[in-house]
Amino acid sequence: MxxxxxxxxxxxxxxxxxxxxxxxxxxxxxxxxxxxxxxxxxxxxxxxxxxxxxxxxxxxxxxxxxxxxxxxxxxxxxxxxxxxxxxxxxxxxxxxxxxxxxxxxxxxxxxxxxxxxxxxxxxxxxxxxxxxxxxxxxxxxxxxxxxxxxxxxxxxxxxxxxxxxxxxxxxxxxxxxxxxxxxxxxxxxxxxxxxxxxxxxxxxxxxxxxxxxxxxxxxxxxxxxxxxxxxxxxxxxxxxxxxxxxxxxxxxxxxxxxxxxxxxxxxxxxxxxxxxxxxxxxxxxxxxREVAREYRTYIGNKCTRCGYCMPCPHGVDIINCFTEYNIAHMMNDPKASAMQYFSLIDDDSRADSCIRCMECEFICPQMINIPDELDKVYEYFGSEFDHF
Ligand code: SF4
Ligand code: SF4
The missing domain is CATH 3.20.20.100 (NADP-dependent oxidoreductase domain)
Known part of the structure; x- marks a missing residue:
């Protein structure tokens, strides 16, 4: 040792x-x-x-x-x-x-x-x-x-x-x-x-x-x-x-x-x-480094965490919702970051808090349709932590 x-x-x-x-x-x-x-x-x-x-x-x-x-x-x-x-x-x-x-x-x-x-x-x-x-x-x-x-x-x-x-x-x-x-x-x-x-x-x-x-x-x-x-x-x-x-x-x-x-x-x-x-x-x-780059090609969306879409007027933590989703997606397993999604992001800041007000519609430089992607995050992780 x-x-x-x-x-x-x-x-x-x-x-x-x-x-x-x-x-x-x-x-x-x-x-x-x-x-x-x-x-x-x-x-x-x-x-x-x-x-x-x-x-x-x-x-x-x-x-x-x-x-x-x-x-x-x-x-x-x-x-x-x-x-x-x-x-x-x-x-x-x-x-x-x-x-x-x-x-x-x-x-x-x-x-x-x-x-x-x-x-x-x-x-x-x-x-x-x-x-x-x-x-x-x-x-x-x-x-x-x-x-x-x-x-x-x-x-x-x-x-x-x-x-x-x-x-x-x-x-x-x-x-x-x-x-x-x-x-x-x-x-x-x-x-x-x-x-x-x-x-x-x-x-x-x-x-x-x-x-x-x-x-x-x-x-x-x-x-x-x-x-x-x-x-x-x-x-x-x-x-x-x-x-x-x-x-x-x-x-x-x-x-x-x-x-x-x-x-x-x-x-x-x-x-x-x-x-x-x-x-x-x-x-x-x-x-x-090449392997790390290859893993990244499997991420769910192209969010670069630039922060232009924040703060969401309705409190959605868009950046961290996408980050945890992308990590889990990259590893092909929701368990990969479900614990962090549910423990680090407050209940009323998770993907299901998006009310589709569309205020973030044309903001993202990566052209991400934020509410649609948040729907995918919600579908992926669900609304409760049961990923043990
Ligand atoms: S503006 Fe787009 S790329 Fe930037 S943090 Fe928001 S979703 Fe991610
Ligand atoms: S569409 Fe959703 S994420 Fe975008 S500003 Fe409205 S509530 Fe926030």
Missing amino acids: LYRELGKTKEKVSILGFGAMRLPTKKSNADIDIEETERMLKYGIENGINIIDTAYPYHSDKLGGHGNSEAVIGNFLKENSYRDDILLSTKSPSWLMEKPSDFEYYFEQQLKDLQTDYIDIYLLHSLTETDWPKVYDLNVLDFLDDCLSSGRVKHVGFSSHTEIDYVIEIIDEYPKWEVCLTQMNYLDEYYQSGVMGLDYFKELNIGSMIMEPLRGGRLIQNIPPTVEKLWNKAEVKRTPLQWAFQYLYNRDDVHCVLSGMTSLEQVKENVEIASEIDVISEQDQELI
Whole structure:
């Protein structure tokens, strides 16, 4: 297993982290297959993984609700006496906070579920342009100060799916951030905070943890034949899984890649890939860029996110509706970004909020018929999150 220093935390962290959001399940997303999960965790830890990342809502049957992942992880760590060997990372459900005492309320529940009295890395979960000002006004920074000074949390950070400017704004607000969890893979260099975010973390020595290294598994499933053809051109043959991980491991601004694993087989494969850097040549980097360009030809519409159509007078978040639709379309699977479509875009800003007033009719430089395309987005994702 390769290890890296997690920025200013100085923690030695395995380059592959165990993400506990896609554990194997039985009848529903909340019904975790505990025996298989324990086999996977054991194998991972015995083979060098030293960080587990979970969160309050992981493995809930209700989007954003209280999930079972933390309790399963807590029980496993306790029963196997692994707690002190593991960096435990979890997240505060920012969207549920309504008053200052809520931070403490949810934190206590999390400690109880995780059967521990301290968290190594505590992240504010998925800060959006709505949630960050809200939690800031509820004095979240006082709460984090208290967690740090009392030793109940060793390192604080946040996760976010927002654009770079906003990530920088959050970082600049609090000098005690030590870790950022951000989405990154070879398709997303310029999506959300992307490579610019990684640059900024490096400049400030903030530990970088990566989510969605396989885009929810889509970089290795349902691969379009034209993409497969490109991979076959490579001089050094790698599986799509190896390409995706080694692309990240070859970057020195990536400290830990979280992978949400679902089977023991996946843990074994991922551990093996994380055992050494398979150096990606300049020629291979060019091939990766070619593959990314090829994937983009499968997107649903030509929206460039220029923003000329915004704001919609009726509150439709046109840009993000199209972005999530295009990503899912490109990966040929609504699951690829359904979670983000329903969690990052407010109920009254999704595609079905368009009332076809036609005020955006001639605005789009890409000649997109916005209301018609929004209809397609609605058809694609539906009106409720049921994509587990
Ligand atoms: S104007 Fe067109 S290209 Fe620009 S953000 Fe709106 S839909 Fe996308
Ligand atoms: S047609 Fe739909 S998206 Fe366009 S301005 Fe009207 S409500 Fe907004």
